[in-house]
Every structure is written in structure tokens, then in C-alpha cells.
Amino acid sequence: MNASQPATVSLDTIASLAKRRGFVYPGSEIYGGLANTWDFGPLGAEVKRNIKNAWWEFFIQRRDDMVGLDGSILLHPRVWEASGHVQEFHDPLVDCRNCKSRFRADTLLEERLKIRVEGMSLDDMNQAIQEHQLACPVCGRRDWTPVRQFNLMFRTFIGPVEEQSTPVYLRPETAQAIFVDFKQVLQTSRVRIPFGIGQIGKAFRNEITPGNFIFRLLEFEQMEIEYFIRPESWPETFEHW
Numbered sequence: 001m002n003a004s005q006p007a008t009v010s011l012d013t014i015a016s017l018a019k020r021r022g023f024v025y026p027g028s029e030i031y032g033g034l035a036n037t038w039d040f041g042p043l044g045a046e047v048k049r050n051i052k053n054a055w056w057e058f059f060i061q062r063r064d065d066m067v068g069l070d071g072s073i074l075l076h077p078r079v080w081e082a083s084g085h086v087q088e089f090h091d092p093l094v095d096c097r098n099c100k101s102r103f104r105a106d107t108l109l110e111e112r113l114k115i116r117v118e119g120m121s122l123d124d125m126n127q128a129i130q131e132h133q134l135a136c137p138v139c140g141r142r143d144w145t146p147v148r149q150f151n152l153m154f155r156t157f158i159g160p161v162e163e164q165s166t167p168v169y170l171r172p173e174t175a176q177a178i179f180v181d182f183k184q185v186l187q188t189s190r191v192r193i194p195f196g197i198g199q200i201g202k203a204f205r206n207e208i209t210p211g212n213f214i215f216r217l218l219e220f221e222q223m224e225i226e227y228f229i230r231p232e233s234w235p236e237t238f239e240h241w
């Protein structure tokens with residue numbers, strides 16, 4: 001390869017190579033596939049395990065001020081009320097009435113109309129779509145539903161009868177288990193502030209993904225640290241890291 005001319009390789013090429021070599025397979029493929037889900041094959045599983053082990057050793061095991069946690073994916077619904085996820089964790093979505101395609105309204109406005117959407121209300125977005133006569137990127141028609149907020153948390157139910165059951169959410173991020181277990185960790189391990197809790201685990205977001213291979217998936221693994229300090233000593237802690 002000529003060093004001055006880096007080769008461009010499409011994500012599709014990488015995805016099919018990753019499949020042939022046993023790193024990453026499209027999810028549920030023998031049943032026609034389930035969009036935006038991927039399985040890590042024999043080699044992919046090893047790569048993932050190596051990365052997680054290296055991270056865990058570096059950030060948790062080698063440090064005196066860090067401990068690990070492996071929290072549950074299902075948490076009490078009140079955790080997500082307290083964190084603001086039930087109220088605030090959503091995307092503005094809009095549907096094309098003609099071809100039934102669904103889009104993120106903010107992405108459409110930014111990419112198609114070059115409008116900055118920060119701070120825009122749903123009404124503002126509806127108005128912008130009308131004013132600029134935004135056409136559907138799939139079918140070209142201009143027949144939109146109003147923009148609506150959709151919560152990004154996957155909802156499920158505990159108990160056999162859905163109607164009578166308590167709704168619960170698959171965690172959209174791993175941090176919350178760290179916060180709700182903070183006091184227990186403090187009481188049951190050697191740590192004192194400042195210290196951190198690290199965790200590796202799956203998280204789930206029910207969002208419209210750009211369909212970029214294993215980037216921005218519905219189901220993904222996070223490696224996350226929450227580090228607890230006394231506010232007045234933040235400069236030393238910052239330097240220490």
C-alpha cells in the first residue's frame with residue numbers, strides 16, 4: 001500500500017471479512033436476520049474477552065482505589081425514575097405516512113436541512129419540517145406524522161400475566177447499579193473516598209440505529225467507572241489520575 005494514499009475500505013467489506021473469519025456474525029441469520037444485532041464468533045469472543053480482561057486488570061485490580069461490581073440488568077423501576085431516564089431519556093421520532101419509514105427528527109433536520117436542533121421543542125421541529133417542506137429520504141413524499149418523543153428504554157414485565165405485572169426496564173447504561181450499591185460497597189469493602197467502582201456489562205437502548213455494523217447497537221457492552229471524590233479535593237484527584 002502506498003503510504004501517502006490510504007486505502008478506503010467500506011464498513012460492508014469489513015463486516016463480511018469479520019464474518020468469514022469468525023469474528024462477528026449477523027444476529028439470527030438463519031431466520032432471516034434481526035436488524036442491528038450481531039453475534040461474536042469464536043475469534044470475536046476471544047478478542048472481546050482479552051479487551052475486557054486488560055481493562056479490568058488495569059483499572060480495577062492494579063489500583064488500590066478501585067473495586068469492581070457486576071450489577072443486575074433489571075433494576076427497580078424507581079431507579080430509572082430517580083435517574084431521570086423515565087422522564088427524559090427519549091428521542092424525537094417522526095414517521096413517513098406514505099412508506100412507514102421512521103426517523104429521528106433531530107437527525108433529519110440536521111443532516112437534510114442543516115438546522116441546529118439544540119434546544120428545539122417538538123413544536124419547533126414540526127414547524128421546521130413544514131416550513132422547509134422536508135421530503136422523506138426513502139420515498140420523497142412530504143406526508144409526516146407529528147414529531148413525538150419515544151423513550152429509549154426497553155420495557156418488559158416481571159410475572160406471567162403482562163397486564164397485571166410490574167413493568168421493568170433493561171438498563172440503558174450500567175452506571176445506575178454503581179450508584180444504588182454505593183453505600184453497600186462503602187460498608188463492605190476497604191475503600192474510602194476518594195475511590196471508584198468499575199463495571200463491565202450489557203446495556204440496551206431501543207433506538208433507531210444508523211446500521212453501522214457493530215457501532216451504536218440496540219444491545220452493547222459498556223466498561224464504565226464512577227469515581228467518587230470530595231468536591232474540595234478535586235484538583236488533587238484529577239492530577240492523581
Ligand SMILES: [Zn+2]
Pocket residue numbers: 096097098099100101136137138139140141
Ligand atoms: Zn417515505
